[in-house]
Amino acid sequence: MAAFEYTAIDARGRHKKGIEEGDSSRQVRQTLRDRGLAPTSVVHSAAARDGKSQGSAPGIRVGWRAMAPLELALFTRQLATLVAAGLPVEESLHTIARQSDKRRVSALVMNVRAQVLEGHSLATALNAYPSAFGTMYRSTVAAGEQSGFLHAVLDNLADHTEQRFESVRNVQMALFYPILLFVVSIAIIAGLMVYVVPKIVGVFERTGNELPFLTTALIDISGFLRGNWWVIAIAVVAIVLLVRWLLRQSEFRLRWDHRKLKLPIAGKVVRSGNASRYASTLAILSASGVPLVDAMQIARSVVTNTWLKQRLSEAVQRVSEGSSLRAALEGVRYFPPMLLHMVASGEASGQLDSMLAKVADYQQKELTRLVTTLVQLFQPLMLLFMAGLVLLIVLAILVPILSMNQLVS
Numbered sequence: 001m002a003a004f005e006y007t008a009i010d011a012r013g014r015h016k017k018g019i020e021e022g023d024s025s026r027q028v029r030q031t032l033r034d035r036g037l038a039p040t041s042v043v044h045s046a047a048a049r050d051g052k053s054q055g056s057a058p059g060i061r062v063g064w065r066a067m068a069p070l071e072l073a074l075f076t077r078q079l080a081t082l083v084a085a086g087l088p089v090e091e092s093l094h095t096i097a098r099q100s101d102k103r104r105v106s107a108l109v110m111n112v113r114a115q116v117l118e119g120h121s122l123a124t125a126l127n128a129y130p131s132a133f134g135t136m137y138r139s140t141v142a143a144g145e146q147s148g149f150l151h152a153v154l155d156n157l158a159d160h161t162e163q164r165f166e167s168v169r170n171v172q173m174a175l176f177y178p179i180l181l182f183v184v185s186i187a188i189i190a191g192l193m194v195y196v197v198p199k200i201v202g203v204f205e206r207t208g209n210e211l212p213f214l215t216t217a218l219i220d221i222s223g224f225l226r227g228n229w230w231v232i233a234i235a236v237v238a239i240v241l242l243v244r245w246l247l248r249q250s251e252f253r254l255r256w257d258h259r260k261l262k263l264p265i266a267g268k269v270v271r272s273g274n275a276s277r278y279a280s281t282l283a284i285l286s287a288s289g290v291p292l293v294d295a296m297q298i299a300r301s302v303v304t305n306t307w308l309k310q311r312l313s314e315a316v317q318r319v320s321e322g323s324s325l326r327a328a329l330e331g332v333r334y335f336p337p338m339l340l341h342m343v344a345s346g347e348a349s350g351q352l353d354s355m356l357a358k359v360a361d362y363q364q365k366e367l368t369r370l371v372t373t374l375v376q377l378f379q380p381l382m383l384l385f386m387a388g389l390v391l392l393i394v395l396a397i398l399v400p401i402l403s404m405n406q407l408v409s
Contacts (some may be wrong), residue, residue, distance in 0.1 A: 004028045005107055008037035015040075017098065020108045067132050068166040069107055076161045080154035089150075090116045108132055121145055136281050136298050138163075143288040153288045160284045167276075167364050171371050180380045192393055193222045195228070211400055218396040222348040250306075258307040261334050269370060270305060275335050276363035277302045278312070283356035293320050308334060325352070338362060 004025060008016050010084065016037065025042045067075065075096060082092035085273045094111035100106045108129065115125035123142035126133045144153025198219075211219070225232070246252045249258045261267050275405045285295035293316060300312040315328035326344040329335050339359050345353030 007041040008039045073161040073165045076158040080158040140288045143290045164395040215396045249377040257305045272367040280360035
């Protein structure tokens with residue numbers, strides 16, 4: 001049985017769209033007719049959205065794009081709640097698919113359910129959609145199924161997914177206002193320089209009097225912006241494209257990521273963010289019963305800094321050779337000392353997963369505090385910057401006016 005996306009017309013002539021299960025498109029069309037609908041289009045949802053790659057059944061679908069963080073968090077929490085209530089996995093998936101108001105998510109869940117109905121495990125069904133469910137997510141579910149505690153693992157995974165979503169959203173909300181303020185400030189200054197200043201200052205030029213340096217400089221800048229705005233726009237676009245191309249070069253990206261770790265403030269943000277992601281991922285995998293070496297390899301994939309990722313590969317090798325996790329992570333050099341001490345304590349007490357969860361929570365709170373402090377400092381600095389530019393423009397206009405008044409008197 002598979003999921004099909006359909007478009008049909010009801011008895012009142014209204015178009016309806018939805019997801020329906022069936023063994024074939026013909027069966028789905030008959031089902032729709034039995035419900036009083038006239039189907040106009042019935043397409044296999046997987047065929048409509050992606051292609052299959054070669055591999056074991058079910059084949060890897062590479063075309064499905066990743067679920068939004070909120071969608072993934074909601075799906076995980078709903079699945080954890082339903083499985084914990086004793087519902088079979090396929091029935092839980094069917095309920096979630098019917099509950100979702102987004103066709104894309106509903107179609108994805110129905111396709112996963114179709115694989116489960118064919119006899120595949122939930123982890124194997126999720127493996128068919130690697131773009132929608134990350135490696136850590138799929139490995140955690142597989143560990144839960146193997147251990148027989150899928151409901152508990154799903155509950156922990158739901159907590160982890162929701163915490164990740166909340167932390168990212170908090171940082172985004174903190175950055176929204178200063179970014180908006182910066183954009184509005186630049187737009188206002190550009191509007192004054194291009195449209196307002198030339199009309200006002202043009203009056204002074206016609207008087208023939210010698211203009212102050214500030215006014216002359218303002219006129220020159222305004223004239224340059226008006227006459228060469230397209231050059232500036234092309235230059236900005238070219239710089240952005242060049243930077244993006246350079247960051248796609250592995251050697252340049254590696255050097256740049258290493259340099260970022262050494263920066264005074266930005267480096268601390270990068271180190272704390274990556275340490276939090278790595279520790280939280282390692283904690284959920286360890287608590288789910290995934291072997292440490294495999295968990296380290298999976299957790300390495302959530303690290304965004306390529307230099308750290310390279311050093312973590314070396315740490316995985318050292319642990320596989322018999323080294324302790326604390327010694328291996330200490331060799332990375334840029335992980336916070338708190339993380340290393342907590343890992344050592346967890347290894348000594350046999351509570352590594354709980355210690356990793358605590359240090360991940362600490363690092364995330366530290367990152368949130370740091371970003372909040374920077375944002376609070378940036379807001380008054382941005383206001384002062386804007387006020388200073390406006391003051392210069394006002395002075396450039398007022399000084400000639402005062403000079404003309406003195407000549408008249």
